[in-house]
Amino acid sequence: MKAGATSMWASCCGLLNEVMGTGAVRGQQAGFPGSTGPFRFTPSSDFPTYPPAATEGPNIVCKACGLSFSVFRKKHVCCDCKKDFCSLCSVSQENLRRCSTCHLLQETAFQRPQLMRLKVKDLRQYLLLRNIPTDTCREKEDLVDLVLCHRGLGSGDDLDSSSLNSSRSQTSSFFTQSLFSNYTPPSATVSSFQGELMDRDGAFRSEVLAQVQSEIASANTDDDDDDDDDDDDDEDDDDEQEEEEQNPGLSKKKARASLSDLSSLEEVEGMSVRQLKEILARNFVNYSGCCEKWELVEKVNRLYKENEENQKSYGERMQLQDEEDDSLCRICMDAVIDCVLLECGHMVTCTKCGKRMSECPICRQYVVRAVHVFKS
Numbered sequence: 001m002k003a004g005a006t007s008m009w010a011s012c013c014g015l016l017n018e019v020m021g022t023g024a025v026r027g028q029q030a031g032f033p034g035s036t037g038p039f040r041f042t043p044s045s046d047f048p049t050y051p052p053a054a055t056e057g058p059n060i061v062c063k064a065c066g067l068s069f070s071v072f073r074k075k076h077v078c079c080d081c082k083k084d085f086c087s088l089c090s091v092s093q094e095n096l097r098r099c100s101t102c103h104l105l106q107e108t109a110f111q112r113p114q115l116m117r118l119k120v121k122d123l124r125q126y127l128l129l130r131n132i133p134t135d136t137c138r139e140k141e142d143l144v145d146l147v148l149c150h151r152g153l154g155s156g157d158d159l160d161s162s163s164l165n166s167s168r169s170q171t172s173s174f175f176t177q178s179l180f181s182n183y184t185p186p187s188a189t190v191s192s193f194q195g196e197l198m199d200r201d202g203a204f205r206s207e208v209l210a211q212v213q214s215e216i217a218s219a220n221t222d223d224d225d226d227d228d229d230d231d232d233d234d235e236d237d238d239d240e241q242e243e244e245e246q247n248p249g250l251s252k253k254k255a256r257a258s259l260s261d262l263s264s265l266e267e268v269e270g271m272s273v274r275q276l277k278e279i280l281a282r283n284f285v286n287y288s289g290c291c292e293k294w295e296l297v298e299k300v301n302r303l304y305k306e307n308e309e310n311q312k313s314y315g316e317r318m319q320l321q322d323e324e325d326d327s328l329c330r331i332c333m334d335a336v337i338d339c340v341l342l343e344c345g346h347m348v349t350c351t352k353c354g355k356r357m358s359e360c361p362i363c364r365q366y367v368v369r370a371v372h373v374f375k376s
Helices: 002-020 023-031 100-107 112-116 120-129 140-149 156-182 187-246 248-254 273-282 293-319
Strands: 075-077 084-086 090-093 096-099 339-342 369-372
Touching (some): 090 100, 096 100, 100 120, 120 140
Antiparallel strands (some): 075 084
């Protein structure tokens, strides 16, 4: 009884092994096409084992923000630069879509003052959208000039249509003119056609003559006006010269104050601070430490007295020309040496000659400054 049950169980297990297949057989079936068993798998050349990888289409993104287009971020084409932009980076205007850069420059009406107020980034982006190189642009003005030169690229259709219309009108007018000029009317209507042409030619000639006469008349009037203006200018110049000759004090008032304008010490008190400083500066007297007007007046008084003494001594020395005098200027040999040349420190000239010296006549050193000195 037990032996029969055991054999029955073994036969059932063998039948299951034949139907289902063992693990070893499964391994052979999965890995090798020539495996044996009820579940054989033989790959065919017509059908690939693995599905092909999905080929991705071109990744189109927005030119401004760089994000991909989606259901919530729709794609729009700019009507100026013809580039793709999303709904956030474009502006809708009159049923047309423009990118923010083209819209910004369109608002300026391409006027130079308005373009100069824009950022360099916007100008460069506008040119790059039109594939215009900006490598040679070094300043903002170069970018503006480039934009003004290529501003018609965005509206090429309009320009093409306008140029086409103009060319058509020119060609039509040319053909009509050539047709009328080369057309020979029949003998029956020759007289009437010639009469019309003569009338038209007469009217045209009269208009041309009237225009020429008007231009000649305007040119003559302009020449007369120019001549009158020149005469008026010459008269004004003559009047000014006569006034200067009659009133020589006017030219002195216009000129800077000078020490030669003073006739006495009393006039120094009535001068302004500016005039006092001008006199000291022209005579190379330093007034940097002067804080009050009386200090400037004192320096000018001292300068005036010394100038008077120099003139008196010069008159006395004219009588003794044969005698040597070491105090005379080595350049003009007329005035007294009262100037020191810096940086060398030599005293060989007067103030007038010292301010004209570019180098010291003794050591040939470059003269930085000439300073007036007072004798103690």
